[in-house]
Amino acid sequence: MAAAASRGLSAAAGEAAQLRDVVAPKLSVATIKPRVVAAEYAVRGEIVRRAQLLEDELQAGKRKFPFEKVVWCNIGNPQILGQKPITYFRQVLCLCEYPQLLDHPQIGALFPADVIERARVFLSDIPGGVGAYSDSAGALVLRKQIAAAIERRDGYPASPDEIYLTDGASPAVHYMMEMLMRSGQDAFLVPIPQYPLYSATLTLYGGRLVPYELDEAAGWGLNVDNLQAQLAAAQQQGLCVRGLVVINPGNPTGQCLGADNQAEIVRFCEQHGLVLIADEVYQANIYAADRTFTSFKQMVRQLESSAMLVSLHSTSKGFVGECGRRGGYMEVVNFPPDVHEQILKLASINLCPNVSGQICCTLMMTPPEEGEPSYDLYVQERDAVLGSLARRAATLVEGLNQLEGVSCNAAEGALYAFPRITLPAKAVAAAEALGKPGDWLYCSELLEATGIVVVPGSGFGQAAGSLHFRTTFLPPEEDIEGVVRKLGVFHKAFLERYGGL
């Protein structure tokens, strides 16, 4: 009121303005938090919603389509495309759901002995089993098993007190952005291209995204000089960069970092006091013979570094592909105890992650061991999935590279190819006339013509002037050649339709 009066408004007008402010506005997209409206999540964005509509119409037989089914290559969701779950995981989970089966006289004929034993131990050690809230960070007994598995993986100790089980890996990113982004001046370094969870959560929690470009010409390499330059530029603009996101193996890019490169990254974070979010959910998905996975946790310990690290893992990827389960964990290293308390409090406000997801995550980290009854089948299933993914990745990338104006780096890891596409000027102009980028038009027409759902590169970010799309190589092996062929036919027609390159 005082301010209104000083601007010379009459008291009555001031009162009316005040009343307008305090009466609940009509609910609409214009009257909710602008940050929520601004957040974007391309992996399930406009083209995906359109695809859902087409699939509904297709199944209802409403009209004719130039394709027989919608092929979901927009998202790493293996089991929807027919990938089978790992038998051992599901057998243990099945018994945890219905412990009475353990008392059945023929249980030994129904399940392998190690599965039965594993389920019995979980049921006796997890207070209340899968039906009770666990500790907010996840059941202690499971965190201990995961810590031991990390220790075996890395050769360095891990503490259950630094592990937080989560519903998939996404909540971990929410917690970090929610805590660290105090205001619009706080920022995170994020790769371009990136997985849009990072841009979406930064927008939601009011932080700023400082991009660092991966070098497409160098196989999507990460250059630490570039990190340094982007950090300095952000500081020049008055931004306070508080962390760095690294996705290894890369999403959508598929590159695997070398250990030397990782050491530089850890040193960089240590030097600048940055929280390193290491998105390592694809750690089991490495196809290049000359690449191996080194965790950032191992690197931090090897360097005896004080760098603050949040390492993410998930049951949704790898050869596990248990997306619907929402299992995952984060390991939080070199954080002060008072910040651990705040993470735990945030987790407690959601009570706990789902317990069968916690068990699945533990099983992923502690699979059957050699000599146990389930070991051979486990290895066979694991290797079949990974071998097939490697072949599918090669088929897809090779096919893409044969298309005019398309170039695609090898997918060293993860589940995606991210080809660069050069489009006719007329196509770019036609897209611009719709207020859309050229890659959106390409993906949109691809969907309408073939039923194949991919995501425009603009949803991930891309170097100025370049266009891409992201596609998984998850369609079954017998289908992947068909996908490549349809893509080729569409691509040729698209170029012709818009006057060629």
Added chain:
Amino acid sequence: MAAAASRGLSAAAGEAAQLRDVVAPKLSVATIKPRVVAAEYAVRGEIVRRAQLLEDELQAGKRKFPFEKVVWCNIGNPQILGQKPITYFRQVLCLCEYPQLLDHPQIGALFPADVIERARVFLSDIPGGVGAYSDSAGALVLRKQIAAAIERRDGYPASPDEIYLTDGASPAVHYMMEMLMRSGQDAFLVPIPQYPLYSATLTLYGGRLVPYELDEAAGWGLNVDNLQAQLAAAQQQGLCVRGLVVINPGNPTGQCLGADNQAEIVRFCEQHGLVLIADEVYQANIYAADRTFTSFKQMVRQLESSAMLVSLHSTSKGFVGECGRRGGYMEVVNFPPDVHEQILKLASINLCPNVSGQICCTLMMTPPEEGEPSYDLYVQERDAVLGSLARRAATLVEGLNQLEGVSCNAAEGALYAFPRITLPAKAVAAAEALGKPGDWLYCSELLEATGIVVVPGSGFGQAAGSLHFRTTFLPPEEDIEGVVRKLGVFHKAFLERYGGL
């Protein structure tokens, strides 16, 4: 810089200040978002963490305790206290986990026919089964079944497009507070006492809590004149109240609203354009013979009201008690389509709720029907849990009312008693000397003396000058009298220790 210069700082000092702002501050509780630090969640707060420590020490045999075990009465977590899951739910979930069992030649001897059929249909209708991401709002086939169940419950249609499956009920509250609280000027009317999820999410998302007191002397009644007065007072302070939380049956208070009262509440929300969050997770927990549950959805439809409603439900409560499952849904009624789109986007940023929780939630809403093989056992299990809870509630409340200076309203519903306690002046002074409220001291000493974990009323909010605590009545029937007896012995000693009333 300009501002620094105008305040007469030297350029060098200004630059140093700027550098301090842009260099990442040392990570600590002082350098994360203050709203995160300010959020409180008493149900898993300080006393509960202390109890966890005591249990760990007890199990490790580290030292002698005056009790044999920790009794978790702080939280509605039935299965941790021995409540058995509903067999039908678990049988269906077990088969969904491990569909190969369906092919076993003896499957018909292992599971009832309706369970087998139900699992088969879920597995064929949910794309990818429990291992694939579903639609972000939950699998369409499940939302359709839940909508049909709501229609049977209320006698009015429900739409699957207005149902969002969630990991428990909590994410629904997060989505609403995140969307509606644009700034610290936006506010929600919340009951006092309340379930601390509401205060915690309001703090996290930067909104303000406008309290309305339930009338303890009138059995925790909700007076709409009081809502009106609090709304007017908030507007006088320049706050924009955007919604109202009603918990029915009440938590922590246990009261069940009458239909006339609900009609007034709906009209109040309609009149003032408020979003009504109806927390109805205890809808199956009603013990008072003269009370029945009427959903706010039914009331909105019956009144042909345009009031905006978000009705919450969960698998964690009722007689189901599947807390670890993280199953739940919200039905969002009379919202504009553009806001539905934003809810769906928020849900999509987390990909999807866990699918076995989605199935459990659907089973809760569509249990076996009369004539089906599983019906009798289902009814028997349901009635046994509810009957026992009613007896335990009565035993607990009666025992509490026999204590000097304690009065407790009947628990008409839900899972809690919320007794009012009068404490000796010396006890209140001793608590104040520790910087704590009197009820905290009482609950803290109760834990140390008996192992019984309850939550101070200050964690839920209480009328000025009054003190309470919340306790579940979930300990098994054979234990509840022991709990009451120990509480009585402790209470007497506490009063004596602090000089009596």
